[in-house]
Amino acid sequence: MAGLPAPLVVVGNEKGGSGKTTVAIHLVAGAMSAGLRVGGIDLDHRQKSFSHFFENRARWAERVGRDYPLPKIAPVHASERETKTLAEGEEARRLAAAVAELSAECDVIVVDCPGADTALGRAAHGNASVIVTPLNDSFVDFDLLAGVDPETYEAKAPSIYAEFVWESRKRHMIEKRKTIDWLVVRNRMSSVETRNQRRVTEALTKLSQRIGFRLAPGLTERVIYRELFPKGLTVLDLIEGKTRGITMGQIAARAEVRALIAALKLSQLSKIAAAS
Numbered sequence: 041m042a043g044l045p046a047p048l049v050v051v052g053n054e055k056g057g058s059g060k061t062t063v064a065i066h067l068v069a070g071a072m073s074a075g076l077r078v079g080g081i082d083l084d085h086r087q088k089s090f091s092h093f094f095e096n097r098a099r100w101a102e103r104v105g106r107d108y109p110l111p112k113i114a115p116v117h118a119s120e121r122e123t124k125t126l127a128e129g130e131e132a133r134r135l136a137a138a139v140a141e142l143s144a145e146c147d148v149i150v151v152d153c154p155g156a157d158t159a160l161g162r163a164a165h166g167n168a169s170v171i172v173t174p175l176n177d178s179f180v181d182f183d184l185l186a187g188v189d190p191e192t193y194e195a196k197a198p199s200i201y202a203e204f205v206w207e208s209r210k211r212h213m214i215e216k217r218k219t220i221d222w223l224v225v226r227n228r229m230s231s232v233e234t235r236n237q238r239r240v241t242e243a244l245t246k247l248s249q250r251i252g253f254r255l256a257p258g259l260t261e262r263v264i265y266r267e268l269f270p271k272g273l274t275v276l277d278l279i280e281g282k283t284r285g286i287t288m289g290q291i292a293a294r295a296e297v298r299a300l301i302a303a304l305k306l307s308q309l310s311k312i313a314a315a316s
């Protein structure tokens with residue numbers, strides 16, 4: 041549908057190594073395999089892992105002579121303007137231009153944020169339809185959302201990041217009359233539930249009601265989520281069109297990725313809903 045901006049799925053938190061890029065890549069892969077035209081924006085200018093993944097994918101496709109679908113990636117460069125205010129203004133305009141460009145050809149746009157507070161990351165959160173926050177399965181990462189009482193494991197005050205998401209949502213509602221959905225995704229879960237995992241689950245469930253996020257089904261710790269990076273492939277490519285040699289682990293991983301895509305409720309987001 042021309043004219044409508046494609047919904048932004050912004051993968052963010054303010055911590056490195058919690059699985060943002062892994063989740064972002066699998067969201068792109070899952071949305072493409074569901075038949076959507078997907079755009080991508082990499083805001084982590086230091087790591088660039090999201091961009092590298094799709095560069096690897098294009099190279100691998102050429103090497104093996106296969107036609108792996110690719111998202112349309114739009115670069116958004118950091119501004120070098122002399123003052124912070126000028127730079128932030130320019131970056132917000134660059135992000136808006138990239139979103140407009142991708143919206144012409146895509147049904148949904150996935151944005152991978154850096155693990156730090158940056159102006160571009162803030163602008164992306166402010167324009168999100170959905171914010172997806174991956175969290176490693178421990179109280180160290182829980183701290184990204186709120187502190188916990190050391191004895192009762194009750195959540196205490198919301199973190200700076202949780203406050204920031206809250207502010208973004210409030211502003212979005214006032215300026216655009218639209219809500220921002222917030223999805224917390226547990227990552228690197230162990231396949232056997234430990235006592236610690238259970239405590240994290242309980243604390244997250246309570247916190248979700250208090251600060252208003254939805255808890256999505258998570259991703260387990262699996263080698264398959266990282267070993268295909270050099271080829272730019274995911275478990276979905278591995279299984280596609282194959283009937284033999286598929287392992288139980290691959291099937292389980294695919295189910296996790298699909299469950300995550302389903303939790304996004306993409307079909308309810310305006311542009312996709314309008315097109316279907």
Ligand SMILES: Nc1ncnc2c1ncn2[C@@H]1O[C@H](COP(=O)(O)OP(=O)(O)O)[C@@H](O)[C@H]1O
Binds near residue numbers: 059155260
């Ligand atoms: N579910 C998972 N299973 C196995 N390895 C994972 C999983 N999620 C992330 N990793 C690995 O953990 C590291 C950090 O993940 P990454 O997605 O780069 O985090 P971030 O983008 O938040 O810094 C990477 O080496 C990645 O491959």
Ligand SMILES: [Mg+2]
Binds near residue numbers: 062084089
């Ligand atoms: Mg990353």
